[in-house]
Amino acid sequence: MAAPVSDQITERLSEAVSLPYSVKLPVFEGPLDLLLHLIKVNEVEITDIPVARIGEQYLQYLTVMRELNLDVVGEYLLMAATLAWIKSRMLLPAERVGEDGEEIDPRAELVARLLEYQRFKEVAQELGDRNRLDRDVYAAPGLDLETPSDSEREIEVGLFDLVEAYRQVLEAKRDVAPEAHEIEAEEVTIRDRMVAIIDALEARASVEFEVLLGDEVRKNGSGEAGEAEIDWQSIGRPKIVASFIAMLELTRLAAIRIYQSTDEIGFPSGPIHLRLAVDVGDRNWAKDLPELM
Amino acid sequence: MDETEKRGIAEALILASMEPIPVARLAKMIPRCTPSKAKALVDSLNADYVAQQRAFEICEVAGGYQMRTHPEYKAYLAQLHKTRPLRLSNAALETLSIVAYRQPVTRGEVEQVRGVDAGPVMRSLLERKLVKIAGHREVPGRPMLYSTTKRFLEVFGLSDLEDLPTLRELEDLKPSDPIAAEAESATEGDDDSVVMPEPQLVDADVSLEDLEIAGKPH
């Protein structure tokens, strides 16, 4: 025979007296948990709860909680009310009849809830007993791997690098065409160049600075860096200037990003690359750009 | 490349990875390897570890392989970590179980099962990243849905959700009693049963003496 409820209560009360600062109700996880406990100590079947007896003990328990100055939360009171209601129903002749003509036990819903809760309680216990990470077992944290060598790594370049590259381009142009002053009537606007650069970068993930400076990359993917010599003379200085300013503007708007590799000693070298920095996919640049300027 | 080399690569990758490596990814990183071959490599490594009484093994957690120490060393390893082990109350474990089996689940559904407010516990599970918000249920009020995380699998050493005791086993816990079956149907939309009397039925003024008498064994 299990210990009577009164003994448990007394025991708990004495605990409460001896530990004035850490009054702790035996941990019941709520009214269903308390009911399961009472069902267990009374050694009765969940499916055939003696509602009167269990209900009485349940109320005693709530009273003890109050004696211990623990606020009885609403859920416990609601369950007390449910038990009282079921008890009264069981005294009355059956009112409700199921589809098959049989009486519906007024306890049925409570029984179903208790069974379901019990299932999860068992699963929870099982879960709690598993080997737990950082309590029972520990994982290898993984190695802080060396980063790839600098030459493979893309790094940001400063505006200085960009300007320097631009200066070199202009210098190269002076070399090839010192006498060319035939200014073509071709109107090149910064806006056009911004749109062209965005288009080019949308078509390809990364494009070389010099290629973009000269002309937009065709969508079919020609104009790969280093594939062919760039004919600066045919491009014309206005276009190069407009392209460069367009790049600066796009950089300022954080629409594109500029990268350059470094050599073994960490000095920036090699071609400068441009990439889209932002999700510009859902934006009509051609339409928006006039506002940007 | 022979098996020994591949095994070495698998071992190095699993040791060095910061998180569990899925078998498909592992296979991709080893030259001329398939997932089933990768699995065989891991099995063979684990067999080695057992034979050589290593303090660790390769476990399958959260859909990937990870090197983990054996539980028998837990007392020593506890000294190593500054953070205290993740403790979970019964309330947290119960809530976690309900979320795990019923996901995606609303807070109300959890409360229905446990019979108590689930808010604070749910919050603490969210903070510990064992549970995450998984959208809304498209019903009036659009309640938030919760589901378990990858971290949940990692913490409990589960390879995936299938690794939980199956729902069938859960069903087995239920007795074949007809009342239970009936009760199931009764819970579904039988509004009559929801009418509750006022809670003032509880007599709060019972003294301890009354209790002693009432509580005496019958």
Add this chain to the structure above:
Amino acid sequence: MDETEKRGIAEALILASMEPIPVARLAKMIPRCTPSKAKALVDSLNADYVAQQRAFEICEVAGGYQMRTHPEYKAYLAQLHKTRPLRLSNAALETLSIVAYRQPVTRGEVEQVRGVDAGPVMRSLLERKLVKIAGHREVPGRPMLYSTTKRFLEVFGLSDLEDLPTLRELEDLKPSDPIAAEAESATEGDDDSVVMPEPQLVDADVSLEDLEIAGKPH
């Protein structure tokens, strides 16, 4: 306790440690052990690893022992970089949450909320394609407007922005009254003080919970 057990403890400790373990510390964590004995244990483990052709060995780095893979696997390990998840700092999450909940929003508005310069963080969010430029606000100075991207929805598992939980919904998870709060602290006990590792860094599979917390008004 015999040598084999001690070796096992040393192995488990070195495997699971986040940082290299100095020999003195290792000796302290093993019962009845001295630094010179601990060193002998490590040497014996390393001899094992050589004999068994393990892909790793215990190295002395930065004044402590650490398990490291052999250099010959370097090329394979480089592939692990790609699998490393994107991490977001708290600052990034805070900023992202402000953008998510107030979009479209200017940088100035974000700074007003967070009280610090939002430039660098916003740039990194743009780079990670979590945030995009969404035009200008038609006020003097025409500041840029930011909004979240499709990728943002993907990362957070949202079908659309409507799916973002409201702050009120999260408030609901807090104990509604001090009584419940007390009850919670009584049952959950010291759980609340559990320190999660790496509180600064959040995985890319950050949950919405992170966002909500970050987005809470200060």
